[in-house]
Amino acid sequence: RLGTLSERFKLLWLLVFIIIGIMLLSVAGYYRWKDSSAGCVKCHSDKKRMKELGYPYFYMTQKQVESETLHVGIQCRDCHLGDGRADTPEKAHKGMLKMLIVGEDGSILPRKEFYPAPLLPTGKDKLHALLPKEEWEGKLYPTYEVRNILYHDRNPKTLGYDPKIAKKTCGKSGCHSEEVEQFSHSIMGSNYRQRTMRTWLKPYGPHNCGPSFADTPPDKVADGDVFDKRNYEEIVKEMNVPFTLRQAVDKQRFCNVCHAGCLDCHYLPDRKRGVHRFLKKPNSVSCSGGGRGSSICHPGALERRRGDTYLGGDFSEPPGLKPDVHVKEKIECIDCHYQGEGGMGDQKRKATCQDCHVEIEDALSKSEHKDVTCSACHTGSVGGYQLTHWGPGIIATRHNPFKKYSLYYGVLDLPIIMKDQKGKWMAVKPMPHSLGNFKIHVKPSGEIKFRWPKGETKDPYYIIGTFGGLPSNNLQLAWMEIQHVSHSLGKARGCETCHREKQVSKSRWRFFDNYGAYPFRGRYTVEAGKDGMHVFGIENTTPIKLMKGYKLEDFAPWKFLGDIWYVPGDFSIKTDKE
Template sequence: MKGKNIMIRATLVFCFFFVTATAVQAANSCRDCHENRIKMEALGYGHFSVTQQEVEEQSHMPATCNECHLGNPAESDGNAAHKGMARLLVVSKKGLAAGSSPRAYPLEYGTNPVNRISAVADKGGKKVKDASVAAISWHDKNPGTLSQDFSVMKKTCGACHEKEFDEFSRSTMATNGKQSQYKGWTDKKRGPHDCGPWFEGNFDTIQQNTAVTMSPESQRINQKACNICHVGCLDCHFNPQKKSPTDRSKGAHSFMKTPTSESCYGNGRASICHAGPEDRRRGAGYFGDSFSFPEGSTPDVHLKAKVGCLDCHESSKSNQTVGHATVKRQAQGSCVRCHAEAVKSHAASLHKNLSCEACHIQNVGGYQATYWGPGKMAGTATTYFKFKAYYGYMPEPILIKDQKGRWIPVKPFPMAVMNQKTSPFVPGLYWRFPAELPDLQRTDDAWAYVGLFGGLPDNNKALLWIQMDKMSHKLGKSRSCDSCHTLPDGTQIQEVTWKYSDPGALPFSGSHEVFANKDGLFIRKMQSEKINLEPGYKLSALAPWAYLKDKWQVRGDFSLPQMKDRNILESVQKNPGSAQKSGIVHR
């Protein structure tokens, strides 16, 4: 009798687990559909066929479909099952609207590192790159704003990675901590910036000092354009790629624990994230090549050496106390790990007050001018369109002293924003963030206020400044001694050439000169070939320099130290190796 009872209990337990497992499996409509290729093809979405095993092999995580994508796996109806689902966002050029409906084709993977991932469309029965797409964003972004969606991140990534999500939520990256501090063009604390102000939440402040009427829609479009660059969890850790027949970890669900350098540059989704401020704005980026403007600039020497971003910039990878998603901007201390002798001998050399970058960055590309004026953003008329495509080269950076007296390289270029009423600034050199701030809150970027100028036939008045971001990448062979010391009085002169290729006018070429001496820094001799405007655009909006000419100047001593004994320069020119032996430069 006892054995019979044991058998009955065992049978009941088996039945319980069998029924429970069957119920769970039956409730998982995600797998019921997506693991059945025949069924998915019949629905017209065969490319969305995937098994739980494939996902786990590619992501290295045991998460189920709904744990990452939300939705309702208990519903068998397709619409009900997908309700509330977080989807990939395909952002249209028109209005920067984010479409999240199922696509006729999956994403395509190419070889161009800038645009490795692309959305495709059907054209005459053939797959072609979808020309209507402005950007691709992952499903942890808000489709309305294109910014981080913390509610989705908390329910998905944060459900399993609670500590990491908590630390990320408080990081500079997640809070847009630097750029969001620019409250308007005339914000006293931070000044005007090449990227523009943080439009969200600052409409009234910006409109108050704008001489023409702004529309809330244009303000929203401008902010969405900013938000595309600001990161969520997936921007750093998601690494989709073409499925491999030999490597089962490669596919549409591939992840990486430690972000690659490519992920810092948008990971194949156009020139976004750090690609913009480095290769585009500063013009001295890590990757260069196809990321650079103009295309083809020499990459940082560390790229070839396979030294990645997180090898130099401290993060939770190298220091757990830093906090997830916090990456230290200042990386000077990391140089000694590979260049101990150079760092030591440099500290005792004649050039000890120069940063490494001051000598080792040349041929600076990217923006050579930028102007904010009326134009169109994503098909919407806006008071503030960034006419930025003055792409060209400055042979060597201009060197200036930072807040601690160290010489650093910058690329001074003219900037203006039109239709300003007043300005609170006094002409002079300013630093974005004070020197006494800790590293995580500080940058070494400078800017120079020029003035508020009239004299334009329209879009009057123009607030002028000179952008002077510090450059840290594109390290390579040192510039020559002559590039700094040819002129005995320490004057610096750089001839800049560029070509304009933004909306508003047919492409045109031009040039200017950056002149820095004991009296000040001057951007002068601005000239170009004839400018042919497109209908609806004003010359004052995209080329105010045509009226303002040599107005971009700031007073102060921008000269290099004068050589006490120019015989030293002559001896080094005859015997370059003597500079290292005699302690003029590092060994």
């Protein structure tokens, strides 16, 4: 009959749409069913089973996790991925994210053998509170085989912050997607400053941290999940000894450890809240590595390289230096280094005292000291590295021409005062530096240079030149590393320490490295005035006993270079002789 065929087609299409709808709902339902941590909770909330499996410290309940994280309804898979519906540990843990225990050789060590306990602080040393410990003569010490503890937003291959992992976890839909995107494009998240240093001489002079040996170009986009050999290929041309890509990767992996991911700032387990404690507002302890040693976050850049300290105590080097005066007022780092327009991770390097000390700042701006920064007067003694020399040694248990001998730990009595890019007087720590086995002859800088002339950072340097004549490791590229310091703030230094013919400061240090030589002590003097800045009298005050296989010039070329540590310029400060 008329219309019968048409009706049949309508029924057929209706049936097709129903089938497609059922299929779509089934697929969506399956993925919804799979997006569950029911299997995780079932297993890990069984205390008896966890003990039988040999992991009693992994016992936890859903309620416990919600209480510790302060995230109601949070699932294990939201952060750890894996398969929350699997019925065996092997299937459940496939693709699961977990803490990375990094060994001295750079390998990822097994948790059961090297950290058979909950990730919670132990011992009295706050700097190493979260590292696994061994007991010796009644005291706890960090386990020797463990170099670092990294969280699971790091790439196991590169040890760098991995934005792809972050987008699947912290940045997943309904969580912190906008914040992850902001952080991954910030100077902090993209590791922009370090990645700018492509070789020892490009785009500016050498730096205490060395170049980015196998990192990607500085494009302000986080990509810590890959290596790039372009820098390596340029660095090889500067050296007169072999340097392999494997050695470059070893260096880069340990460089990546220092630079932060999401969890380095916002995850800080403690015994009060538990192993899943998160911080909405990072505190100064998390900025200082969160108890995971001195090679993560600011213990390296602040307490060691710059030598200033905010928290003091266990976090300073040497331990026991006074904390910043603001610590007792419970002021955290990000209260002063607040978040900028770029959002998450865009922490402002420059902190202004004017936000709190309005009247003092106003009076200062009208005084003879209007061009003097607060920290120039209020920063006391400076710790951390006092010398650094790059030479042949061991990295990741393998030979490498770029071993950084920086553990000349000590104290400079007072920082030196000099002008920054804009003519403001600031406090600095000058340090003799050199690099061995350099091929290119380099002339002196001629004058103080700033790596970032527009003032993004205030760290100057001066290339002294290249030198030969050592028993080996020639040429030596020598420079004066000058680090801007701003902590710890306290009572102002005496007027007579600046307003004199020359600024004078003395450094006393102790070499304490696992390679090169057994511990020994030394000293030097810094003078700065109208005729320049001069570090002289570098000497060891106790005997140097070499370790097997090392030469003196590997870690102490200053013994051969002599009195070269001079920076021309006028560093004099106006003095009223009356």
